[in-house]
Amino acid sequence: MIADKTTHLRIAIIGAGPAGSMAAGELAQLGHTVRLYDMHRGAWEKPCGGGVTAKALRQYPFLHQVETAYPRQTITEMELVSPRGRSLCLQLETEFVIFARQTLNACLLERACAAGVAFIPERATALAPAGDGWRITTPATTWEADFLVGADGCTSFTRRQVAEKLPDEDQAMCCGYYLPAAGTTRAVIAFPPDFTGYVWAFPRVDHISYGIINACDEYPLTRLWEILDAFVRQHSGTGLPQEKSKYAARVPMLRRESWKTIRNGAKNWALVGDAAGLVDPITGEGIYYALRSAELLAQAFRAGTPELYEQLWRSEFEADLSESSRRLQRFYRGRIFGGPVLERMFQVARFHGGVGEILSQALAGDIDHVTLKPRLVKSLFNPRTWFGAK
Numbered sequence: 001m002i003a004d005k006t007t008h009l010r011i012a013i014i015g016a017g018p019a020g021s022m023a024a025g026e027l028a029q030l031g032h033t034v035r036l037y038d039m040h041r042g043a044w045e046k047p048c049g050g051g052v053t054a055k056a057l058r059q060y061p062f063l064h065q066v067e068t069a070y071p072r073q074t075i076t077e078m079e080l081v082s083p084r085g086r087s088l089c090l091q092l093e094t095e096f097v098i099f100a101r102q103t104l105n106a107c108l109l110e111r112a113c114a115a116g117v118a119f120i121p122e123r124a125t126a127l128a129p130a131g132d133g134w135r136i137t138t139p140a141t142t143w144e145a146d147f148l149v150g151a152d153g154c155t156s157f158t159r160r161q162v163a164e165k166l167p168d169e170d171q172a173m174c175c176g177y178y179l180p181a182a183g184t185t186r187a188v189i190a191f192p193p194d195f196t197g198y199v200w201a202f203p204r205v206d207h208i209s210y211g212i213i214n215a216c217d218e219y220p221l222t223r224l225w226e227i228l229d230a231f232v233r234q235h236s237g238t239g240l241p242q243e244k245s246k247y248a249a250r251v252p253m254l255r256r257e258s259w260k261t262i263r264n265g266a267k268n269w270a271l272v273g274d275a276a277g278l279v280d281p282i283t284g285e286g287i288y289y290a291l292r293s294a295e296l297l298a299q300a301f302r303a304g305t306p307e308l309y310e311q312l313w314r315s316e317f318e319a320d321l322s323e324s325s326r327r328l329q330r331f332y333r334g335r336i337f338g339g340p341v342l343e344r345m346f347q348v349a350r351f352h353g354g355v356g357e358i359l360s361q362a363l364a365g366d367i368d369h370v371t372l373k374p375r376l377v378k379s380l381f382n383p384r385t386w387f388g389a390k
């Protein structure tokens with residue numbers, strides 16, 4: 001019986017990204033038999049910026065403890081570029097690191113395998129109800145599990161079997177590529193004019209991850225490549241990479257109303273990470289939510305009630321992420337005092353140390369969307385915080 005905390009369950013997890021590997025490790029540690037499926041042969045370079053915020057590093061200290069085996073780039077400065085080309089350089093007081101995704105995925109997958117998880121390097125091609133559980137079919141295997149976890153990303157195959165797929169309107173399009181470079185500790189985020197999203201240059205140990213994220217259907221992919229290429233030419237001062245090294249990928253960007261209707265768990269299944277839509281719509285941060293949703297699922301199992309997961313993720317994320325959805329258009333496209341919100345924010349932050357400090361904390365993941373605006377307003381009306389910008 002699923003709701004008995006003493007039961008030893010067979011759990012199938014589809015997808016060995018951060019959410020799947022984390023969930024697998026945590027559930028194996030609780031004594032369950034866990035099979036972790038991925039269509040790649042092991043850790044792989046999933047299209048991603050690879051930025052891991054201070055909040056995520058604090059919550060998952062094991063990411064710190066393995067620096068030599070799993071190298072990452074520490075970022076000390078963040079340059080923000082406004083739609084009209086104004087630049088604001090923030091010295092980051094708390095650590096922000098950038099991983100190659102192959103490295104981060106390897107760290108988490110090896111941790112899961114060390115906890116006793118069986119890794120099956122195969123694509124799940126069919127997921128069918130079988131008794132109270134599920135039959136998982138791959139090209140070479142069939143296995144029956146009591147509980148199914150979908151950790152298979154934004155276009156989740158599992159989500160399509162247990163619920164509805166994420167509509168296109170709840171996704172953002174990203175594209176990008178990597179160029180060799182070393183030794184840079186400054187990351188750049190630029191906001192193109194008339195655009196819901198941003199362009200990034202995230203330095204890693206021996207290369208830079210360049211990319212662009214845009215609300216789905218706002219611009220065609222060809223336009224995204226044009227904007228990104230123009231940014232990269234200016235930033236790198238070198239030529240552009242060969243076509244074959246480029247990627248395009250989707251990431252969840254839920255509309256406000258979708259947070260109310262999306263369902264991520266039931267008696268014998270759960271969805272975690274991108275498969276659950278858990279990405280911050282304004283920042284695009286998803287790695288923290290992938291790890292944390294996996295932990296919340298394990299917490300529900302520990303309580304002997306897997307159904308509790310639906311309640312746990314909602315109480316921890318829903319208010320904040322739905323506030324981010326609500327503010328998305330206003331942040332990127334809104335106007336205030338006769339000008340674009342982003343331009344006004346840059347103008348104020350150049351003379352106002354308090355605003356710059358709050359932006360740094362927001363980038364570190366240390367301020368949620370619900371409290372961001374009240375803190376900005378409070379800081380603006382505090383005369384001691386003016387003229388202290390770095």
Ligand SMILES: Cc1cc2nc3c(=O)[nH]c(=O)nc-3n(C[C@H](O)[C@H](O)[C@H](O)COP(=O)(O)OP(=O)(O)OC[C@H]3O[C@@H](n4cnc5c(N)ncnc54)[C@H](O)[C@@H]3O)c2cc1C
Pocket residue numbers: 014015016017018019020037038039040046047048049050051052122123124125151152153154157174175176211249250251272273274275279284285286287288290
């Ligand atoms: C271009 C881009 C840049 C981003 N930059 C950042 C960033 O800088 N910081 C940040 O925090 N977040 C970022 N994100 C979001 C972040 O990448 C995701 O939120 C995070 O990877 C989610 O982890 P996950 O484990 O849920 O899914 P994923 O990492 O997508 O892993 C899903 C896994 O499922 C496997 N899979 C899929 N289907 C099947 C199947 N049928 N059978 C078996 N295996 C399957 C895939 O091979 C994959 O390994 C970015 C996203 C994109 C697209």
